[in-house]
Amino acid sequence: METVVINDVGPRDGLQNDPTAVSPDDRVRLINALVAAGLPAVEVVSFVSPKAVPKMAGADQVVAQLDLDAADFSALIPNMKGYELAKASGIRSVGVVLSATETMNQKNINMSLDKTISVCRDIVTQAKADGLTPRAYVSVAVECPYEGLVPDSQIESLAEIMFAAGAAEVIVADTIGGANPAQIKALFTRLVTAFGANVLSAHFHDTRALALANAWQALECGIRKFDASISGLGGCPFAPGAAGNLATEDLVSLLHQAGFHTGIDSKALVDVVDLAAELVQHNVGGRSLAWQRNQLAKTDSKGVAA
Numbered sequence: 380m381e382t383v384v385i386n387d388v389g390p391r392d393g394l395q396n397d398p399t400a401v402s403p404d405d406r407v408r409l410i411n412a413l414v415a416a417g418l419p420a421v422e423v424v425s426f427v428s429p430k431a432v433p434k435m436a437g438a439d440q441v442v443a444q445l446d447l448d449a450a451d452f453s454a455l456i457p458n459m460k461g462y463e464l465a466k467a468s469g470i471r472s473v474g475v476v477l478s479a480t481e482t483m484n485q486k487n488i489n490m491s492l493d494k495t496i497s498v499c500r501d502i503v504t505q506a507k508a509d510g511l512t513p514r515a516y517v518s519v520a521v522e523c524p525y526e527g528l529v530p531d532s533q534i535e536s537l538a539e540i541m542f543a544a545g546a547a548e549v550i551v552a553d554t555i556g557g558a559n560p561a562q563i564k565a566l567f568t569r570l571v572t573a574f575g576a577n578v579l580s581a582h583f584h585d586t587r588a589l590a591l592a593n594a595w596q597a598l599e600c601g602i603r604k605f606d607a608s609i610s611g612l613g614g615c616p617f618a619p620g621a622a623g624n625l626a627t628e629d630l631v632s633l634l635h636q637a638g639f640h641t642g643i644d645s646k647a648l649v650d651v652v653d654l655a656a657e658l659v660q661h662n663v664g665g666r667s668l669a670w671q672r673n674q675l676a677k678t679d680s681k682g683v684a685a
């Protein structure tokens with residue numbers, strides 16, 4: 380069985396944009412529940428300005444309560460101040476965020492594209508020197524809400540810059556869920572040829588209900604690492620029109636049905652969906668959730684472990 384690694388970004392991407400503010404203690408509950416369900420990696424916080432993203436305040440309090448050996452925990456950071464805060468928290472993996480267009484960088488982190496490249500390069504270099512694992516998001520990889528379609532060549536050259544600086548992984552992100560599988564095939568074929576599949580990861584939003592189809596296409600291109608968000612929570616506050624992320628439970632359901640190993644317990648994951656709903660105080664959940672609950676009820680009633 381081939382293994383696919385899922386990094387749950389719900390505690391960060393999921394909660395940053397939700398109307399409900401979730402306390403650091405409850406964010407820790409969510410993260411621990413994800414780990415208990417078998418998630419090997421979780422993006423737990425972002426070290427960003429609390430004025431820009433109030434829902435991520437208290438990132439250091441979240442990290443302080445985690446068993447850092449329990450999973451591959453990471454934090455998103457926009458600038459050197461965020462890096463210093465992340466390092467001081469003890470987290471071992473950081474992700475810089477580099478959007479592929481001028482306007483998206485301005486709107487997201489108030490920096491030009493050139494400045495963002497230079498800041499990301501410095502952070503990746505520093506993190507590597509400090510013994511942390513540096514990752515790099517390349518955002519608006521297919522379509523930017525401000526500048527429209529983004530050429531694949533631009534994503535390749537930004538990824539190249541991040542790898543040259545020492546990034547262990549580039550996460551290719553369809554921030555507004557604007558991509559279709561044909562575009563994903565072209566983009567990932569190009570990137571896999573240039574860098575190899577094992578240093579790439581894919582991050583899909585589900586605005587047009589194409590996230591799962593896009594994930595399958597990326598998988599066909601050889602990608603074996605994906606971001607997904609419990610219950611499909613998520614969205615960037617600075618990318619208008621972006622909906623939630625690909626739901627972790629939908630991706631796990633697809634992968635298990637197709638014969639891939641994830642190490643994730645589907646039944647426990649459905650319980651985490653319930654916890655997420657309790658914390659954000661509204662009903663959420665992936666497209667496959669009703670079917671999954673039905674399957675679990677059937678196996679439970681037969682006394683068979685799900």
Ligand code: HMG
Nearest residue numbers: 426427428431432457460461487488489518519552554615
């Ligand atoms: P700015 O106003 O230009 O920054 O914002 P500044 O340097 O002038 O600082 C302003 C204030 O913020 C100062 O505090 C700084 O100390 C503080 P004050 O003196 O006013 O009290 N500050 C910070 N505080 C905590 N952590 C920091 C930090 N930096 C400065 N790191 C800034 C620039 C980058 C700070 C701001 O725009 C920001 O925080 N942006 C974050 C945006 C964000 O979180 N977006 C969502 C994440 S990206 C995403 O979701 C996409 C992704 O999922 C992939 C995809 O789907 O594409 C990853």
Ligand code: MG
Nearest residue numbers: 392554614615
């Ligand atoms: Mg995102």
